[in-house]
Amino acid sequence: MASEGKFHVVDQPRAEAAVRELLIAIGEDPDREGLVETPARVARAYGEFFAGLSLDAASVLAKTFQIEHEEMILVRDIEVYSMCEHHLVPFHGVAHVGYIPAKDGRVTGLSKLARLVEMYARRPQVQERLTTQVADSLVTHLGAQGVIVIVECEHLCMSMRGIRKPGSRTITSAVRGQLRDPATRAEAMALLLGGKR
Ligand SMILES: Nc1nc2c(ncn2[C@@H]2O[C@H](COP(=O)(O)OP(=O)(O)OP(=O)(O)O)[C@@H](O)[C@H]2O)c(=O)[nH]1
Numbered sequence: 001m002a003s004e005g006k007f008h009v010v011d012q013p014r015a016e017a018a019v020r021e022l023l024i025a026i027g028e029d030p031d032r033e034g035l036v037e038t039p040a041r042v043a044r045a046y047g048e049f050f051a052g053l054s055l056d057a058a059s060v061l062a063k064t065f066q067i068e069h070e071e072m073i074l075v076r077d078i079e080v081y082s083m084c085e086h087h088l089v090p091f092h093g094v095a096h097v098g099y100i101p102a103k104d105g106r107v108t109g110l111s112k113l114a115r116l117v118e119m120y121a122r123r124p125q126v127q128e129r130l131t132t133q134v135a136d137s138l139v140t141h142l143g144a145q146g147v148i149v150i151v152e153c154e155h156l157c158m159s160m161r162g163i164r165k166p167g168s169r170t171i172t173s174a175v176r177g178q179l180r181d182p183a184t185r186a187e188a189m190a191l192l193l194g195g196k197r
């Protein structure tokens with residue numbers, strides 16, 4: 001998995017050549033001391049940023065437990081680091097993922113919810129797609145009867161360039177199945193907001 005050091009295989013020489021070209025394009029000297037190793041470093045870092053491209057939701061959610069729990073399970077404040085596909089700069093924040101298990105009470109390990117978020121975050125992304133991909137994969141691969149995913153991020157492309165509004169946060173949500181029901185959704189929101197400092 002990405003967090004265990006096996007990163008997406010990028011075409012290292014090609015990525016290095018591209019970074020070298022970028023450095024030249026901005027008027028830098030890629031052969032000066034501080035930059036000599038930069039193309040190789042950036043190419044390796046890209047392998048890490050985009051490690052999610054070589055993973056799939058079916059594998060992340062392959063292992064399940066039959067604990068016959070049919071109520072909501074919610075993991076809050078999962079840290080998100082992703083790369084905006086428009087500018088290739090980070091957006092970061094948190095995700096909250098909740099689901100109501102399949103009728104047979106099959107659940108996944110709690111860490112797998114965070115792995116799922118990480119897998120989709122470590123791709124060129126937009127926040128809306130990240131949110132819906134996490135929600136849809138829980139329906140597809142776990143048979144969840146209901147899902148709620150809320151993602152709250154700051155986009156550096158809006159903070160350090162362009163409109164330059166540091167501190168603004170974008171909130172996206174995806175709700176599936178039983179969590180579309182207002183009462184069930186209210187319960188999820190209460191759990192999400194409860195205990196927030
Ligand atoms: N919907 C959505 N938009 C995003 C996301 N990340 C970045 N953007 C936006 O993508 C848009 C790209 O707009 P363009 O007009 O093509 O690019 P730009 O000239 O760099 O835009 P500005 O950021 O307004 O300077 C910008 O409005 C960004 O704020 C995201 O996750 N979701």
Ligand SMILES: [Zn+2]
Pocket residue numbers: 084085086087088089155157158
């Ligand atoms: Zn952007």
